Amino acid sequence: MSIQQARRAVRERGLTLIELLVAMVIALVVTLAVTSAVIFGESTKRTTTSVNDINQSGSYAAYLLDRAVRSAGSGFTQSWDLGVFGCKLQAKRSNAAILPRTTVFPVPFEKFLGDATGVADLRIAPLLIGKGQSSDGKSDVLMVMGGNAATGDVPRPIISAGASANIIRLDNTVQLRKNDIALVSQVGTTDCLLEQVDSSFADSANNELVTLNGTYYTAGVGTTLASLAATGSAYFTPLGNGAANNVQFQLFGIGTNNTLVSYDLLRSDGTDAPQTLADGVMEMHALYGLDTNTDGIIDTWKAPDATGFDIKTMMTSGALSRQVVAVRVGLVLRSATLERGVVSETIPAMFADTGLTRAAVTLTNDDRRYRYRVVEFTIPLRNVLLLPKS
Known part of the structure; x- marks a missing residue:
C-alpha cells in the first residue's frame, strides 16, 4: 500500500466507538443543561406572572371597593335624621316588589342577614358589614348604598x-x-x-x-x-x-373560585344574579371606623361582631350608622399557580395598627403550595364626613 493510499484509509475510517460515546455524553449533558434552564425559566415566568396577576387583581379589587364605599351615602346623607338612616326600604321594579325581599339573596350572599326573616328587615345605611356572611363563612359581606343626586342631597x-x-x-x-x-x-x-x-x-x-x-x-x-x-x-x-343608572345599592362579597362579586339590590339590569368583578381574591374582612363625638376624626375601630355593633343592630340604629366615617378593608389574595414545593407557611396578619389584629393563619397541605398576599386599605365615607360637626 502506498503512502497516499494509507492516508486515504485513515481519512475514511470515521469515528471510533469511544469517540462516538463521548460525543453522545456531551450532547446529553448539553441537552439536560438547556432543558433545565428552559424549565427553570418557564417555572420562574409562571410564578412571576402569577404574582403579577394577584397584584393587579388586588389593585383592581381595591379600586372597585374604594370607588363604591367612598361615595356611600351620596344622595341621602343629609336626610340621615329625617327618617332615612335605619328605615326599612320598600322598592318595586316594573311593578314587582324587590324590597323587602321574601327569600335569601343568591349565592354567595345567601347568608347575608342570617336568613329570609333578616333579609326581609333590610334597612337603609351608607355602609354595613356582615361578619362572615359570605358562602364560605369566612369572608365578610359589605353592603354599600349611594346615589349621585345633582340636587346636592337636599331633602x-x-x-x-x-x-x-x-x-x-x-x-x-x-x-x-x-x-x-x-x-x-x-x-x-x-x-x-x-x-x-x-x-x-x-x-x-x-x-x-x-x-x-x-x-x-x-x-x-x-x-x-x-x-x-x-x-x-x-x-x-x-x-x-334612573336613566343615568347612578343609584347604586350593592352587596360585595367573595364567591366561588376566589372571586370578588357584587349584587345589585335594585336590579338595575333586570336580573337577580351577582356579577363577578375580580379573581384571585380569597377572603375579605372589614372593620368600622367610628367617629363617636362627631368631630370628623376616627376615634376607634370596631369589629362587625362586637357587642352592639353587629349588622342587625347597626342597620336599625341611625345614630350608629351616623358614626361610621370610614372602613378598613383587608383582602387575602391567592395566586392561581400550584407550585411544586412549599412556598407559603402562613397567611400574613392584618389590621395590626387598629388594636383588632387578625392573626396570621397557619396553612396546611396543598394550601402551602400557593402564594398569598394581604392588601389593606382605609376608605373614608366622604358624605358622612361632610355632615355638620359638633
Whole structure:
C-alpha cells in the first residue's frame, strides 16, 4: 500500500466507538443543561406572572371597593335624621316588589342577614358589614348604598298629597328632572319608599306638583305614599336618575373560585344574579371606623361582631350608622399557580395598627403550595364626613 493510499484509509475510517460515546455524553449533558434552564425559566415566568396577576387583581379589587364605599351615602346623607338612616326600604321594579325581599339573596350572599326573616328587615345605611356572611363563612359581606343626586342631597319637605295617589306637592321642584329616583321618608316611621319621577315631568316656574311613575314607582304597602304625603311632615330626598343608572345599592362579597362579586339590590339590569368583578381574591374582612363625638376624626375601630355593633343592630340604629366615617378593608389574595414545593407557611396578619389584629393563619397541605398576599386599605365615607360637626 502506498503512502497516499494509507492516508486515504485513515481519512475514511470515521469515528471510533469511544469517540462516538463521548460525543453522545456531551450532547446529553448539553441537552439536560438547556432543558433545565428552559424549565427553570418557564417555572420562574409562571410564578412571576402569577404574582403579577394577584397584584393587579388586588389593585383592581381595591379600586372597585374604594370607588363604591367612598361615595356611600351620596344622595341621602343629609336626610340621615329625617327618617332615612335605619328605615326599612320598600322598592318595586316594573311593578314587582324587590324590597323587602321574601327569600335569601343568591349565592354567595345567601347568608347575608342570617336568613329570609333578616333579609326581609333590610334597612337603609351608607355602609354595613356582615361578619362572615359570605358562602364560605369566612369572608365578610359589605353592603354599600349611594346615589349621585345633582340636587346636592337636599331633602324636600312634602307639603301635601296631590289630586291622585301618585302626585305629591313639594315646597319646590328646582333641579328635579324626569326619571329622578328619590326616597320618601318620615321621622318616626319605620318604612321608607323608593320612588321615581314620571318621564313626562318638566320643571317650571312656581310649580310644586310632582307626578311619580315609572320603573321604580311604588304606591307602598302598609305604609303608603298617600299616607306619608298626607301627614305634611314627610320628606322627598333625590338620590340620582334612573336613566343615568347612578343609584347604586350593592352587596360585595367573595364567591366561588376566589372571586370578588357584587349584587345589585335594585336590579338595575333586570336580573337577580351577582356579577363577578375580580379573581384571585380569597377572603375579605372589614372593620368600622367610628367617629363617636362627631368631630370628623376616627376615634376607634370596631369589629362587625362586637357587642352592639353587629349588622342587625347597626342597620336599625341611625345614630350608629351616623358614626361610621370610614372602613378598613383587608383582602387575602391567592395566586392561581400550584407550585411544586412549599412556598407559603402562613397567611400574613392584618389590621395590626387598629388594636383588632387578625392573626396570621397557619396553612396546611396543598394550601402551602400557593402564594398569598394581604392588601389593606382605609376608605373614608366622604358624605358622612361632610355632615355638620359638633
